[in-house]
Amino acid sequence: MDRREALKLTALAAATTVASRRVLAQARNPAQNTAAIDPSVVRRMGTDVRWDKAPCRFCGTGCHVQVGVRAGRVVAIAGDQLADVNKGLLCVKGYHVGLALYGSDRLTQPMLKRNGRHEPISWDEAIRIITDKIAADPAGFAMYGSGQWTIPEGYVANKMVKAGLGHNNIDPNARLCMASAAAGYVSTYGVDEPASCFDDLDHADTVIMWGNNPAEMHPILFSRIVDRRARGQTVEIIDIGTRRTRTTGFANHYLEFKPHTDMAIANCIAQQLLASNTHSREWVERFVAFRKDAAQPNLLGEVATFEEYRQKVARYTPEYVSTLSGVSVEQLRMLGRLFGDPAKRITSLWCMGPNQHTRGTAMNRLLHGIHLLSGHFGREGDGPQSLTGQPSACGTAREVGTFAHALPGGLLVANPEHRHETEEIWNLQPGRINANIGLHTVEMWKRFSTPSSEGGSVHTIWVQVTNPGQSLPNLNRLFKPSRQLADKFLIVSDVYPTATTREADLILPSAMWVEKNGMVGNSERRTQQWFKMVDPPGQARPDAWQTLAVARALFDRAIPGMRDKDGNFLFEFKRPDGTTVPAWEWAHFYDVNVDEQLFEEYRRFSRFKHKDLAPYGEYVRARGLRWPVVRQPNGVWKETRYRFIEGEDSYVARGKRVQFYHSTSRDDRAQMWLHDYVAPPESPSPEYPFWLCTGRVLEHWHTGSMTMRVPQLRGSVPQAYVELNARDAVRLGIANGALVLLESPRGRLVIPAWIDGRGRPPEGSVFVPFFDERLPINDLTLDAHCPISKQPDYKKCAVRVSLAPAGATVTAPSPASPAPNRGG
């Protein structure tokens, strides 16, 4: 035995001795064995780490992670190998999602602003204050939620407002993120959400990114595409964008267009299909109808004809669109040829580019239109698909219907039958659901920031799971004025101090992610479930409990809406023996699975629009299921990958091949819309000569309230910056890292420049990420929005760029002189 062996054996023997002593100690004293959990539900690595599944907290991809918990704390994360979405892989945010719970400045107790300072108060007092505000004037109370609400949280809030308060002033931040996509689906197929699913990414021959940078924003989906190349497959990527990004690096073709002209490019594809007679005659004859906008644009529009469509798109020749968009004629012809080839499988992906667009609904319709016209629809790898940015933008905002115009299950406030059905399920007096659509996000905050005497009818907003003080557009108009008005009361439930909590009158500390039970729904109709794994810090409590507690306090004060028509409280929770559990009392919140009982009630809504959800228990077992989940004769709950397609979707009648069974023309056809290119509301001018685009980066998620507290992510991208074209920088005398003054008609910001950085905008345009609360770019953005979806355009407005004067600091950005807003 040489010295190496000796040392090695020594180390081993020492380790073994220590390990065996521990085992013996535990055997002698079972009370010390802290891991005494039912072995059938515990998976272990090492001796004391318990693993369980959860969907990732961040984006709308819906990856499943395995969460490792030891001694009441999350200690590790692993990709879930059983998950269809991510197949064991995660992105840099997902691998570090567990750290998001442990930022040192978690909010741990309710706080009330008194004399300009936040002072701790009790939960009882906080609930009483909220109840006072609502009871005094229920009509002036609004709720502003989020696509990060879990499904049960959104359901409780939705029911409390729409059934309990008798108005519809509740809207999620998803209005800012995918309202245009939702409007596009509803007006095309008669029902919301993608017909296809992520499986497309494994099968497409060509993937087109429409103003989309999934290499950073949806990394797992992007790797599902590019990793096929590593396995020897061929997949073509076409990046149609307004700046070079990491996605561009992987693309076979990069088509750089002038902002907003994507509408013309879509029409150009249709023009070429018709001119070369390469459109799908079968689809035009059997599966589509035509629509155009009415004088007052809405979801239904007016009937149009194929001939009108043909005439409308005829002018969008590659030559004309090339001058409009800046994309070369040859590249436009390439797109035309591609869609004209029936053998190719083409997947169109888009996210905020077409959605955050003042013609967002129109742009979404046009994208569906070119796929329908060419018949590139309904096969694996062949179809249009929008992505979402929040874990439950689909599950909660769209499906639970937390929008001001919506009811659960895809039902609409404006539809009398839908209101009736809702009243039936909720056991309400007929007519209880208000027929008037509530305030959409921009309108809600505008009214909150307008003095009550001048029509500012909203006096109190309760914000949950979102950060409008940083993420609303045009903050100087929509957010900040309210903070100067004495009678406007802002309530914020959150987990960390944010730009919003700092301005709040009342702060409520929330439990996050695996500190509570939850369910969410991702971008491909996949409903997911997880269980609470660790305790929230201090007095932090789940948002669902917070809302329930307020609803119960209103019930106790005899606010009539909090009773159903039999006089019972709107929210009843039962033990297995049928007795009622007062889950609104914190001590009893976990006596039953509140999530399960709320979900089982909500699930009844899912039948109306064929968005069938399975029983809660099915989701406990699965890594998410894509609706409609239909029970088969053999008792198995079967999910649906492709809707409207025979053999895939249980609701398509035999022999139909393709059936759009919620068609608004009531003939099983999808609607193809006619839309002309429309100029944007604000374009660069001599005074403001640059385009400003805003967005995200890979490492940070939305306003950074979680990711800026994760050292690995913050260390990687510690601050925001403005991306600038190198030629512009030279012309303006701006060096890398120099402070730059950005000014729009609405606000100004001093921010460091990054030239030839991660994204490379063309000359005449700049890009700023919005994650850094210290550098709030939304002081400059535009609140003009799509006339149908009401979604604002964060992707383009006009700014002036100059080297910041010596001595300029980045702190305390101040509003420019109040300027009229040019948009609607």
Add this chain to the structure above:
Amino acid sequence: MKPRDSQRLLYVLGALVVSASVLGFFAGVRDTGRARVYRTPRVRYPGELDTAPSYRDEREARRGNRARHAGNLAAMAELRPALFDPVPDGDVAGLTRALAARALRRAYAGAPPTIPHGIDDIAVPACLTCHERGMQVGQRVASAMPHPRYDSCTQCHAQALPSVPRMDLPLGAAASAENSFVGLEEQRGTRAWIGAPPTVPHRTAMRSQCESCHGVLGAGIRSTHPWRQSCRQCHAQAGTLDQSPQGGVDESTPPWATLNAPGMHAP
């Protein structure tokens, strides 16, 4: 076995350990000729880790004392210990250092390590030039990927050094940078008896290419027999280590929950 008997056994075992330690200590101090000089890793700001040279540094240094690298990656790649070179074994201090160095770049055992050098922030990363086979340049090792090939490296690996121009900005109130997360430490393998091959103490998903860490470049955690290719022939998965996320919870895995392509990402 009664507790008292096991206690006695432990004392005997303990005595053996002590004597073996003494023996090993003197055996160890006698031959230090091949010992490497390590810089002791210390905990610093994530951006201030012990950093490898960036591409730019490499380019700029070509005429300096790094000229010998001359950008000839193929030649550099050959500068590595030969497969049959004697490997220092039983280097407990080296192992400790290696684990500490790993921990510095990872949030927890199994987390993707951060990138300790500058990168081109937009182009398709050329990471594989060095990290496909692994490379040693002087004292620095660019480890080979321990997982199947993926192209979008920055998807999982964050840069420890930001590319964003760094400025000391007087930025006011904002998110705290403090985080109290404590990550899982690397587990140790066990042996059935002294001399038995140790078990694999970590998940092998995304860590399936053993030679990436345990091959000839794996300072501190390298194998004594890097020429052997079929590692799991002898090294079993630790019995307490659950490899598969499905283990335990649901024996009747529903048909829709099966992987589309088993083993695609985790051979």
